Amino acid sequence: MTDANEYKCPCCGAKLEFNSTAQRMKCPYCDSEFDIETVQDYNEQLNESTGDDMSWDSEAGSEWEDGETSNMRVYSCKSCGGQIIAEQTTGASFCPYCNNPVIMAGTFSGDLRPDLIIPFKLNKDAAKSAYEKYISGKSLLPKVFKDQNHIEEIKGLYVPVWLFGAQADASMCFRAESKKTWSDANYYYTETSYYQAVRKGKIAFDHVPVDGSEKMPDDLMESIEPFDFTQAVPFKTAYLSGYLADKYDVSSADSIARANERIKKSTEAAFAATVRGYDTVRCESSAVKLNGGKAQYALYPVWILNTDWNGTKYTFAMNGQTGKLVGNLPADKGKAAAMFLGITGGVGFGLSLLWILLHMLTGG
Amino acid sequence: MGGIFVCFLIGLIIACAVVLPKLSALKTVHKQSGASDYTVKDSMKFTENRDTFLNTKVEKRPRNTQTTAQRR
Numbered sequence: 001m002t003d004a005n006e007y008k009c010p011c012c013g014a015k016l017e018f019n020s021t022a023q024r025m026k027c028p029y030c031d032s033e034f035d036i037e038t039v040q041d042y043n044e045q046l047n048e049s050t051g052d053d054m055s056w057d058s059e060a061g062s063e064w065e066d067g068e069t070s071n072m073r074v075y076s077c078k079s080c081g082g083q084i085i086a087e088q089t090t091g092a093s094f095c096p097y098c099n100n101p102v103i104m105a106g107t108f109s110g111d112l113r114p115d116l117i118i119p120f121k122l123n124k125d126a127a128k129s130a131y132e133k134y135i136s137g138k139s140l141l142p143k144v145f146k147d148q149n150h151i152e153e154i155k156g157l158y159v160p161v162w163l164f165g166a167q168a169d170a171s172m173c174f175r176a177e178s179k180k181t182w183s184d185a186n187y188y189y190t191e192t193s194y195y196q197a198v199r200k201g202k203i204a205f206d207h208v209p210v211d212g213s214e215k216m217p218d219d220l221m222e223s224i225e226p227f228d229f230t231q232a233v234p235f236k237t238a239y240l241s242g243y244l245a246d247k248y249d250v251s252s253a254d255s256i257a258r259a260n261e262r263i264k265k266s267t268e269a270a271f272a273a274t275v276r277g278y279d280t281v282r283c284e285s286s287a288v289k290l291n292g293g294k295a296q297y298a299l300y301p302v303w304i305l306n307t308d309w310n311g312t313k314y315t316f317a318m319n320g321q322t323g324k325l326v327g328n329l330p331a332d333k334g335k336a337a338a339m340f341l342g343i344t345g346g347v348g349f350g351l352s353l354l355w356i357l358l359h360m361l362t363g364g
Numbered sequence: 365m366g367g368i369f370v371c372f373l374i375g376l377i378i379a380c381a382v383v384l385p386k387l388s389a390l391k392t393v394h395k396q397s398g399a400s401d402y403t404v405k406d407s408m409k410f411t412e413n414r415d416t417f418l419n420t421k422v423e424k425r426p427r428n429t430q431t432t433a434q435r436r
Contacts, residue, residue, distance in 0.1 A: 010418045032419050042418060140386050167407075176415070187424040194418040201410035208399040219395040226401040259399075266398035270408055275415070326392040336383060343379035348372030355367045 007039045008046065010175060010194050032194075042196050045173045046285050053289040054260040060162060060252050061112025061297035068113070068237055074247075075102040082215045084157075085245040087237070096155045096244055097215040098313065099306045111247055114235040116163075116298040118227055120156055120243060120320040127154050127303035127318055130325055134316075140331040140339070145307055145314075153306075156320060158240065158299035159221060160212035160248035163229075164259035166293035167204045168267045173285045174199070176278035197275045202291075205263050207232075209300065210255035212248035216302075217315065218258070223326040224319040227300055231321065235299065245299060252295045264288050 007016045009027040016039060019026035024033045034042075075084045079100035095102050122130070128151055135141055144150060174197040181190050207229045211221040233239075267288050275281045301320025306313055309330055316327035 011421060030421070032421055034419055038416070038418055041416065138386070138390060140383075141390065165402075183427060186427050188427055189422055189424045191420060191422045193420045195415050196418055197415045198412055199410060200412035201408065203409075204404035204407035205399055205402050206404050208402045217393075219393050222396040223393045225396060262396065262399035266400045266403065269398060269400065270403065274410075274413070328393045329390040331387050331390055336387065339386075340379045340383050343382055344372065344375040346375065347378050348368075348375030351371035351374055352368045355371055359367075 007043045010034070010039075010042050010196060011192075045196065045198050048171065048173075048285075048287075051287055052260075052264065053287075054256075054264070055290065055293065060295040061115060064113045072237065072240070077102045080215060083247050083249075085240070085247060086243075087241050094153075094155075096157045096246075096304050097306065097315075099153070099308065112297055114160070114299050115296045116232045117158065117235045117239050118229070118232045118298070118300050118321055119239050120301040121231070122303070122318075122320055122323055124154065124156065124303075126323070127156070127320070128152075130318060130323055131303075131305065131316065134325050135329075138329070140336050141329055142309055142332040142335075144309055145329065150307065151305070155304055156243040157302050157304050158243055158245040159216050159302050160246055161209040161221070161298050161300050162212050162248075162252045162255045162259070163207040163209055163296040163298050164256070164263070164293065165204075165206040165208065165296075166263065166290040167202050168263055169202045169289045169291060170267050170271055171200045171285075171287045172268065172271045172283060173197070174272065174275050175282050175284050176275055177280045178278045195278065197281070199271045199274060201271070203267055203270055205266070207296075208259050208262055209298075210258045212250050212252075212255060212297070213246045214249045216246065220315060220317050220326065221300075221302075224302065224317055224322075224324050227319065227321055232298060239299075243301075248297070252297070255295075260290075263290070 007025060008014070009016050009030065009032060011032045012027060012030040014027055014029040016025040016027055016034070018024075018036075019033070022033060025036055025039045026033050071087055072085055073087070075086060075095075076082075077084070077095035077098060077100055080095060080098040082095050082097050082102075084096065084102060094100065131151060131154065135146055176195040176197050178193050178195070179190060180193075181188065183189060209221070209225065209227065211218045268283065268286055272281065272283060303318040303320050303325075305316045307316070308314075312330070314327065314329055316325065316329070318325035
């Protein structure tokens, strides 16, 4: 015998049994009773999910044209191993990721040509003033982060990203409950109504970015999203003039898992948001299949500033298009302790004086 | 003496309320949870969208558990 004829109780998940007296399916654990058709339909929906199928056509980028890269140079960082591309006239002397000196490794060759680029919209002055504004109210930030000479080191970097777009076909099954309570002279009553919500359909995603650089922290790149993709243009080397660019070192195939994770989560959230009017909703099964999945290779503009403090590197990044800036910055423990003790002591002392004064006045 | 202790306790609470938000404001890096920014507008279409009523269960519990003790 297989489990084919086993039916789960929609209320508690236990195995249902046929009650010959009631001619209905009955749960031996929670005593719930159901019509046979209802139970069959409920369990069919649950078992229908055939798992996720999230495959992609991950071939992105194109070949460089003859002579297109002749003016581009590759600079290699001996410290972190990062490889930076810059035009010959722009040059590069320090690694934007670790601030260590870089050496010219030669002319650029190989690798894929980006399909698209979002050009920098905010210049260095805008990035510097945004950074200054960002740190101005942060009194616990160590002084080195506010140093003008250090702020000058902010660099414009094109970060490689893989863009994924696909139509997600999803089949989801939810269990929903709504509760009603009342009471009489002797008892409190809780009436729980159980529902099954089925949602099948499709939703499309376009240009979901995944960081293609190993040196650039993924969470940092995701924190400065979203980028306005309507301003993306076909890639031309001219856009690199005056800026540094990173070569991708995480392939599109290796980036798929993260794209899938984000798309699946948003698909489930979008479908779940349509199950309304209940007190609790729980997803019981979910299957997402991708259709027409395609990847593109693009360069996104980021202003980046690294600061070494107490032997740790702190990176600040700003979206070079929208100006959104983020960074996990450290706190000066001395300043934090002084502020904490100062407030505790000041307020405590002030209130104590007031309290003693009140006691003296009232003769207590 | 107890009053002075309370005064410094209030100071401690105010210090926490001032310093802790300043510390958390220094951390702004957060991984994205999904891809909702990249959903194609009006692309969500359902081929099946139904809610089925399954069952209703009523549970009851005594209103006053102290009744027995009170009777004694």
